[in-house]
Amino acid sequence: MEKEIITTANVTCPSCEHVQTAEMPIDACQHFFICQKCEENLNPKDGDCCIFCSYGDSKCPPRQRELPSNEQQQQNAQESADEND
Numbered sequence: 001m002e003k004e005i006i007t008t009a010n011v012t013c014p015s016c017e018h019v020q021t022a023e024m025p026i027d028a029c030q031h032f033f034i035c036q037k038c039e040e041n042l043n044p045k046d047g048d049c050c051i052f053c054s055y056g057d058s059k060c061p062p063r064q065r066e067l068p069s070n071e072q073q074q075q076n077a078q079e080s081a082d083e084n085d
């Protein structure tokens, strides 16, 4: 079963702190972002693959897939144990 991928993020502009919701591309990293308020052109910080990893409240979809999903797996195991009982 594929785990749920978050495809929208709240991006906080480092220049004016304006927060805006943006849709993330599923299979790509977005390397630029224009703040709607101050029109600052955002670029990823060093070591980050995209502006969502740097300024968003969620990692980008490619990163989300790489993360270990231990918590989710434990939850699923508990649920199936209840069903079998």
Ligand SMILES: [Zn+2]
Pocket: 013, 014, 015, 016, 017, 018, 035, 036, 037, 038, 039, 040
């Ligand atoms: Zn801004």
